[in-house]
């Protein structure tokens with residue numbers, strides 16, 4: 001479940017065209033061929049996290065602050081107004097795969113939220129294995145690697161949680177901006 005299958009990529013590409021048009025997000029020009037992960041997390045395979053881009057624009061983003069800001073804004077926009085794909089000629093298998101990636105992310109976020117609301121924090125270790133267990137139980141899919149990458153997303157500066165350490169120097173997750 002970590003990398004989308006070839007079939008899933010073809011489907012994601014079609015949906016990105018339906019949502020954004022054909023052109024590259026970054027330079028606005030046609031002829032782009034790659035799918036870019038907006039938050040650079042290659043295991044975050046939610047549809048919201050993909051855009052079409054040129055290979056060279058995708059590489060340029062590594063050092064181009066404007067492109068990085070465009071990516072952050074686009075991801076926020078996609079999350080705020082989720083794209084509803086038209087269901088015609090959708091590969092069942094590919095769309096299921098993408099839905100599971102999205103559902104698993106939501107399960108993980110909910111799990112971290114519940115734990116941090118109840119206990120004030122959750123250890124990174126418990127978050128990793130607890131959330132993976134929840135995903136396996138609820139969707140039938142879940143891998144530690146995938147959860148780990150989503151935990152990095154959930155504790156990124158834009159996200160509602162942050163990674164820190166307790167008094168024994170163990171990594172924990174707490175809610176950001178808690179009073």
Ligand SMILES: [Zn+2]
Nearest residue numbers: 024027054057
């Ligand atoms: Zn481009």
